[in-house]
Amino acid sequence: MAVGVPESATRSRAPRVDAIRNREAIIEAAAEVLAEQGTAVDVREIARRGGVGMGTLYRHFPKKEDLIRTVLRKEFLAWADSARQAAIDTEDPWLALTDFYQEALTGCARHRAIMENFALTWSVPDLEGIQELRLVVELLCARAAAAGLLRPGVATEDLLLLLVSLGQAAQLTDERHPQMWTRLLCISLDGLRAVHDPLVVPAAARRS
Amino acid sequence: MAVGVPESATRSRAPRVDAIRNREAIIEAAAEVLAEQGTAVDVREIARRGGVGMGTLYRHFPKKEDLIRTVLRKEFLAWADSARQAAIDTEDPWLALTDFYQEALTGCARHRAIMENFALTWSVPDLEGIQELRLVVELLCARAAAAGLLRPGVATEDLLLLLVSLGQAAQLTDERHPQMWTRLLCISLDGLRAVHDPLVVPAAARRS
Amino acid sequence: MAVGVPESATRSRAPRVDAIRNREAIIEAAAEVLAEQGTAVDVREIARRGGVGMGTLYRHFPKKEDLIRTVLRKEFLAWADSARQAAIDTEDPWLALTDFYQEALTGCARHRAIMENFALTWSVPDLEGIQELRLVVELLCARAAAAGLLRPGVATEDLLLLLVSLGQAAQLTDERHPQMWTRLLCISLDGLRAVHDPLVVPAAARRS
Amino acid sequence: MAVGVPESATRSRAPRVDAIRNREAIIEAAAEVLAEQGTAVDVREIARRGGVGMGTLYRHFPKKEDLIRTVLRKEFLAWADSARQAAIDTEDPWLALTDFYQEALTGCARHRAIMENFALTWSVPDLEGIQELRLVVELLCARAAAAGLLRPGVATEDLLLLLVSLGQAAQLTDERHPQMWTRLLCISLDGLRAVHDPLVVPAAARRS
DNA sequence: CATGAATGAGCGTTCATTCAT
DNA sequence: GATGAATGAACGCTCATTCAT
Numbered sequence A, B, C, D: 001m002a003v004g005v006p007e008s009a010t011r012s013r014a015p016r017v018d019a020i021r022n023r024e025a026i027i028e029a030a031a032e033v034l035a036e037q038g039t040a041v042d043v044r045e046i047a048r049r050g051g052v053g054m055g056t057l058y059r060h061f062p063k064k065e066d067l068i069r070t071v072l073r074k075e076f077l078a079w080a081d082s083a084r085q086a087a088i089d090t091e092d093p094w095l096a097l098t099d100f101y102q103e104a105l106t107g108c109a110r111h112r113a114i115m116e117n118f119a120l121t122w123s124v125p126d127l128e129g130i131q132e133l134r135l136v137v138e139l140l141c142a143r144a145a146a147a148g149l150l151r152p153g154v155a156t157e158d159l160l161l162l163l164v165s166l167g168q169a170a171q172l173t174d175e176r177h178p179q180m181w182t183r184l185l186c187i188s189l190d191g192l193r194a195v196h197d198p199l200v201v202p203a204a205a206r207r208s
Numbered sequence E: 001c002a003t004g005a006a007t008g009a010g011c012g013t014t015c016a017t018t019c020a021t
Numbered sequence F: 001g002a003t004g005a006a007t008g009a010a011c012g013c014t015c016a017t018t019c020a021t
Helices: A017-039 A043-050 A052-062 A064-089 A093-109 A111-121 A128-146 A154-174 A177-191 A202-207 B007-040 B045-048 B056-060 B064-089 B093-110 B111-119 B130-145 B156-173 B178-191 B200-206 C016-040 C043-051 C052-060 C065-091 C091-111 C112-121 C130-146 C156-173 C178-191 C202-207 D008-014 D016-040 D043-050 D054-060 D064-089 D093-110 D111-120 D128-146 D156-173 D177-193 D202-207
Strands: none
Touching: A017 A043, A017 A052, A017 A064, A017 D008, A043 A052, A043 C065, A043 C130, A043 C156, A052 B178, A052 C202, A064 A093, A064 A111, A093 A111, A093 A128, A093 A154, A093 A177, A093 C156, A111 A128, A111 A154, A128 A154, A128 C130, A154 A177, A154 B111, A154 B156, A154 B178, A177 B156, A177 B178, A202 C016, B007 B045, B007 B056, B007 B064, B007 B111, B045 B056, B045 B064, B064 B093, B064 B111, B064 B130, B093 B111, B093 B130, B093 B156, B093 B178, B111 B156, B111 C016, B130 B156, B130 C156, B130 D054, B156 B178, B200 C065, B200 D016, C016 C052, C043 C065, C043 D177, C052 D064, C065 C091, C065 C112, C065 C130, C091 C112, C091 C156, C091 C178, C112 C156, C112 D177, C156 D111, C156 D156, C178 D093, C178 D156, C202 D111, C202 D202, D016 D043, D016 D111, D043 D054, D043 D064, D064 D093, D064 D128, D093 D128, D093 D156, D111 D156
């Protein structure tokens, strides 16, 4: 296209540099605001914090929803990655599980939109990131079960729902009483241990 | 329209009859829609279902928030009352506790605004109703502890937060997989039993 | 509903008075602005000219489209009514036809949105008003044909399309050269007279 | 990329080659989309189809309006040229006139922006192309008049306005009922024939 | 005192135009 | 020069709240 510049193999040109900067500024700003206020934020607020105009934001993300999904996908993926790595690095299956919850909930605590989305879609994850996360939980579940540490009958689904559930607690308490959700986590994890009777169908729940 | 109160005898109070009826119609309508749609509901929808005009609604409740608080206060109170009665009627302290959760979560599952608000205010309950509910939980907690059934170190706060936390799970799963939250409840309750080590401060959480 | 006011048969209460005033102010303002600027107007401009807020406008007309249709329907109906009356009042079938065009085009000349809509929907009229208008043209057509004054082969469709076509001319010339479109009308009407050969299928058009 | 112009010999003009190519790509793309969508088209769409960036487009045409005018000027000129040639090639003055309309309207039918602009500016043609076209119509008018075929009193202005007017009809009907506008053309042309009384001033229009 | 119409700030989104690369 | 990313004023529309009747 260019007249004669021998720009060799650089197909996608240069100016992308600041476009990428902006794109990331937007994502970062969005991540912040979404963490603070959830998905109900005003798009203008994101643009403002990102230091860009509305047009720029909408160039990169044609719909508010696109931006949100992009941000959340990224965060879920990062979360899943670090969780997977941590799981691999931790030999003790039980410690791996508890560490996972500890870290995961610490993350949930500070991110409203993450929780909003996780809550809405955990059972039918439409974001790649959430699926990744699910795989990690599956891994942790399998390892703990194989080691005979996990209460029989407990499935990945249970662990995921527990995550969402405790995530709510983490979000509510982290700011003022950060130890509260840790106590709850402790209780739940103990309930997950193999010392208990196999987890049975709901009808028996009343008997505990 | 009027109920039959002799106009002359009550002079300045006569309209109250209607006012009260309206007030209650509003509250009832609000309870319905708040349960269905949460606090994001359009005020018009409430007025419509209550069969009153916007002006009437705003005369009774100058801010949307006021109405919501009034409704929730009432529902929390009713909840607390029935929970207290059930607690009293159940001799076995542990059964009382598990029944409480079972009932409470069933309620949470169907009431969006209750959960929204419970979540937001459980730690600094500004609603009389929540305080009442807290008292019930305190009672259940004390009875179970006195019977040596409750894990040492578990406090009312923990049980309340667990309620909010599982409430989230109940809300998310009740419609499609109603057994899911029951499983989680089962796990958590087992974690609360005295068979476990005393619940310790957060620092030790990592050890589980 | 009211407590005891014996408002007898007045079902719909009083306050409607100014609501109706507003509704009409909006319609009037919209008619003005639509005539001047066509359907591309900013809704805020209509609200401003009508002396009402956005909310009022949207209370009466939930979509911009609704307002436009209401205004146009009303104007087309008024147009059709006066045209029908004029047609009935004029004995000479040919004079009735020419008068109709004269009046109709005078109207078109000043109303951008009317023409926009007429142009878009004349062949599949979705507005009651346009259908009414069509009936009037049908009547005029039939009468002129019955009197042997109308060129054989000319149908209502032709007369309607001619109206849209000349409407465009009227709109373009009325302000600066108001006699221009009248000349065109004269030419077209003469082309419609029975003195000419029957109107034939398009293939012969080239022969004229 | 460069066509082969010796860089040294042309120094400051070399880039022109590309600039001109771009300019023409833009014009061609614009012609396409303007025909399809009219002047309401998004400038991005033009740049995209032309394979150039926005900056390039705006370097050549500082305002959207400038581009539109340039494109339309070109198309009107081409139209005028072919019309003039056809007029010259056709001996029979009346056939020349009818052929002109037939061709012209076929063109109008498919070109939204041409009509939009023609409509807006026919009376004060600010586009050279429209002036050219006017000359052709003048020629056709004069020849037909000289041959005694054209109704006395009909002027170039009338024929031009008729063109715009029927152009509207052509545009509206061409896609679904392509014979409709041809019928109208037939009627109008017959109205233009010398068999009728001289065309008189508007005041007499009512008499038809 | 009830009514429901009126208000207007604010939201998500688009697009002609400008400007850094 | 060419590129296409950036800008921001508008647009259609919503809804908590106020106010005339």
